[in-house]
Amino acid sequence: MTPVTKPISPFEGQKPGTSGLRKKTRVFMQPGYVEAFVQAIFNAIGGCAGKTFVIGGDGRYFNAEAIQTILRMAAAGGASRAIVGQGGLLSTPAASNLIRVRGADGGLILSASHNPGGIDEDFGLKYNISNGGPAPEGVTAAIFDQTQTLTEYYTLDTADLDLSAIGETTLGGMTVEIVDPVTDYAALMQTLFDFDAIRALIADGFTLRFDAMHAVTGPYAKAIIEGRLGAPEGTVLNGVPSVDFGKGHPDPNPIWAKPLVDMVMSEDGPDFAAASDGDGDRNMILGKGIYVTPSDSLAVLAANAPLAPGYERGLTGVARSMPTSRAADRVADKLGIGAYETPTGWKFFGNLLDAGKATLCGEESAGTGSDHVREKDGLWAVLLWLNILAKRKMSVKDILLDHWQTYGRDYYSRHDYEAVDSAIAEGIMADLEAKADGPLPAGIEKIDSFSYTDPVDGSVSHNQGMRVFFDDGARAVMRLSGTGTEGATIRVYLERYEAPDGDLTIETQEALAPIAAAVDDLTGLKERSGRAAPDVMT
Ligand code: VG1
Ligand code: CO
Numbered sequence: 412m413t414p415v416t417k418p419i420s421p422f423e424g425q426k427p428g429t430s431g432l433r434k435k436t437r438v439f440m441q442p443g444y445v446e447a448f449v450q451a452i453f454n455a456i457g458g459c460a461g462k463t464f465v466i467g468g469d470g471r472y473f474n475a476e477a478i479q480t481i482l483r484m485a486a487a488g489g490a491s492r493a494i495v496g497q498g499g500l501l502s503t504p505a506a507s508n509l510i511r512v513r514g515a516d517g518g519l520i521l522s523a524s525h526n527p528g529g530i531d532e533d534f535g536l537k538y539n540i541s542n543g544g545p546a547p548e549g550v551t552a553a554i555f556d557q558t559q560t561l562t563e564y565y566t567l568d569t570a571d572l573d574l575s576a577i578g579e580t581t582l583g584g585m586t587v588e589i590v591d592p593v594t595d596y597a598a599l600m601q602t603l604f605d606f607d608a609i610r611a612l613i614a615d616g617f618t619l620r621f622d623a624m625h626a627v628t629g630p631y632a633k634a635i636i637e638g639r640l641g642a643p644e645g646t647v648l649n650g651v652p653s654v655d656f657g658k659g660h661p662d663p664n665p666i667w668a669k670p671l672v673d674m675v676m677s678e679d680g681p682d683f684a685a686a687s688d689g690d691g692d693r694n695m696i697l698g699k700g701i702y703v704t705p706s707d708s709l710a711v712l713a714a715n716a717p718l719a720p721g722y723e724r725g726l727t728g729v730a731r732s733m734p735t736s737r738a739a740d741r742v743a744d745k746l747g748i749g750a751y752e753t754p755t756g757w758k759f760f761g762n763l764l765d766a767g768k769a770t771l772c773g774e775e776s777a778g779t780g781s782d783h784v785r786e787k788d789g790l791w792a793v794l795l796w797l798n799i800l801a802k803r804k805m806s807v808k809d810i811l812l813d814h815w816q817t818y819g820r821d822y823y824s825r826h827d828y829e830a831v832d833s834a835i836a837e838g839i840m841a842d843l844e845a846k847a848d849g850p851l852p853a854g855i856e857k858i859d860s861f862s863y864t865d866p867v868d869g870s871v872s873h874n875q876g877m878r879v880f881f882d883d884g885a886r887a888v889m890r891l892s893g894t895g896t897e898g899a900t901i902r903v904y905l906e907r908y909e910a911p912d913g914d915l916t917i918e919t920q921e922a923l924a925p926i927a928a929a930v931d932d933l934t935g936l937k938e939r940s941g942r943a944a945p946d947v948m949t
Pocket of ligand 2: 524690691692693
C-alpha cells in the first residue's frame with residue numbers, strides 16, 4: 412500500500428511540558444493536530460523506517476481514535492511493528508516495561524495522566540525512548556522544533572483496525588501485534604515481590620482496598636491483587652476503565668480520592684488502602700487512620716526495600732525531584748548510598764537509572780518507582796508496601812512512627828493555586844527571582860533558582876523552580892506546573908524538619924502554617940492571585 416503525503420501547516424504551542432504534550436481534548440481533535448505532533452516526533456527521531464513502537468494509552472476519550480491515526484502514520488513511515496495494548500489500553504509503567512522487554516525503539520503513550528478526561532477535559536501524548544523512559548529534554552526540544560517547521564505528513568488511506576482481538580494483523584507493510592496489557596507487567600511484578608508472603612498476609616485477615624479511580628489500573632489491580640494475591644472480590648474499587656473516569660478526577664490524593672480516605676479513617680476501615688491515577692504511574696498510600704505523604708513513602712520504601720526479593724541486594728542510590736522532601740536523603744545518608752536531586756518530571760531520572768546510580772526514585776506528586784522500568788509505577792509502589800507490611804508485621808501507622816523516630820520527620824505539604832492568570836503567575840515568579848539577590852527578609856537564609864547538571868551526560872537544565880531556605884532549616888519551593896491546560900498553576904511546596912526526639916505528631920498544616928505565611932509575605936501570593944486559600948493541598 413502506498414503512503415499518502417498530505418500538506419500540513421504547523422500548529423502553535425505543540426511544546427511538550429513536564430510529561431509530553433497536554434491540551435484540551437478539543438484542541439487535539441482539530442483536524443491535523445495529532446498528525447502534526449506525531450509527524451514531528453517521527454521526524455525528530457530520524458524517521459520510523461524499520462522500527463518497532465509500543466502504542467497504548469489510559470483509555471480516555473479520544474484514545475482509540477488517536478491510536479488509529481498513529482498506526483496509519485507509523486505504517487506509512489515504514490515502521491516494521493507496532494505493539495498495541497488490547498483495546499488501546501496500556502498503563503504508563505506497563506508501556507515502559509513492554510518497550511524494554513520487547514526491545515522496541517520507542518513508544519507513544521496517550522494520556523493526560525491525573526487530569527480529567529472527556530471531550531471538554533484533557534488529552535495528552537508523549538514519546539518514550541528505547542530505555543522505556545520519557546524522552547529527555549534534548550529529544551523533546553527536537554520534537555518542538557519539528558512542530559514549527561512541518562510542511563507535510565505521511566499516512567495511509569485505510570479503514571480502522573480492530574484493536575479488540577489479541578493477535579497479529581498487518582497495516583501496509585507493518586505488523587500490528589495486539590497484546591494483553593497486563594500479562595508482561597504482572598509477570599515482572601512477580602519477580603520483584605514476595606507474592607507468597609503477601610498472599611499469606613491477606614489470607615490471615617489483613618484487609619485492603621485499591622481504588623483504580625475508573626482509570627487504567629483496574630484490570631492490572633484485579634489480575635494481581637484479586638487474582639494472584641487472592642484478595643477478595645471487591646478489593647479493587649472503580650476497576651473498570653471509562654473514557655471520562657466516571658466523570659471524576661483520576662488524581663490519587665486526599666482531595667480527589669476522598670471517599671477512600673474517609674474509609675480508612677473510619678473505625679471499621681481496612682488496614683491498608685491505595686489508589687492510582689489515570690495512567691497508572693502515581694500512587695497514594697493509606698493505612699488505618701493515616702495518610703502517608705509521597706515524600707515519606709519514598710523514604711520508607713528506601714529504608715525497607717531489601718525486604719522484597721527484587722531489592723534484597725540493597726540500593727545503589729535514591730533520587731528525588733527537587734520539591735520532594737529531604738526525608739529520602741536521610742535514609743540514603745544512613746545507608747551510605749548516593750542521594751540525587753533532580754528537576755520535576757520522570758525524564759530526569761532516566762540517566763541515573765540507566766547508569767545504575769539510583770535504584771529508587773520518587774516525586775512528591777505521588778510518584779515512586781525503581782529501575783524495573785523507566786517510569787514511575789503506581790501498582791509497584793502498592794506491592795512494595797504490601798511486601799514490607801507482610802514482612803514487618805506492623806501497621807502502616809507504626810511503620811511510619813518508627814521511621815520518624817529513627818530519622819526524624821519532614822513535615823511536608825504542597826499547596827496549589829490553579830488556573831491563575833498566566834501573566835500574574837509569571838509576575839509572582841519573576842519578582843521572587845529578583846529578591847534572590849537580596850537584601851533578604853529576616854528569617855530567610857537564601858533564595859535561589861534551581862539548576863540541574865545531569866551527572867551522567869552533563870546536560871544542564873535551568874529555571875527548575877525557586878527555592879527559599881529559612882534560617883531554621885525549613886524550606887519552601889515555588890514553581891509553575893508544566894502539565895496544566897488552563898492558565899497557570901502555581902505550586903508551593905512547604906517543608907520543615909523535626910528531629911527524632913522532637914514533636915512528631917503535629918497536624919501537618921498546623922506544623923507548616925508559619926512557612927506558608929512567610930511565603931505569602933514574601934510574594935503577596937494570595938492577594939495577587941486573588942485566592943484566599945490554595946485550591947488543593949496535598
Ligand atoms: C506534575 C508533577 C510532577 C510529575 C508530572 C507528571 O508536573 O508535579 O511531579 O512528574 O506531573 O505526572 P507539574 O509540572 O504539573 O508540576 V503524571 O502522573 O501527570 O504523568
Ligand atoms: Co500519571
